[in-house]
Amino acid sequence: MPLTELFPAVSQLSHQDKLRLIHFLLLAVAKEEGCELQTADTQAQENSLLQQLASTEAVVWSPHEAQGAAQTLTDLLTAEKRKDNA
Secondary structure (H helix, E strand, C coil), X not given: CCHHHHHHXXXXXXXXXXXXXXXXXXXXXXXXXXXXXXXXXXXXXXXHHHHHHHCXXXXXXXXXXXXXXXXXXXXXXXXHHHHHHC
16 A cells, blocks of 8 residues: 555544554564564553653744744854854
């Protein structure tokens, strides 16, 4: 099955099922690389990880509408350019 066919199905998964899929893929890739990450207590570890991830909030910062950021970056670049030219 092509990856492009999987994307719509994955987007319909619940949050917890997406985390399980990430965990499954991590274990599969590690196994292909010769690393065995899975232990006898994998289900308990998976549940613990899922609980931890479910209880966290992702904070994403974007420079969009951060007007001072452009000026700060310009000031830093100008100062560095002056140092190089001195």
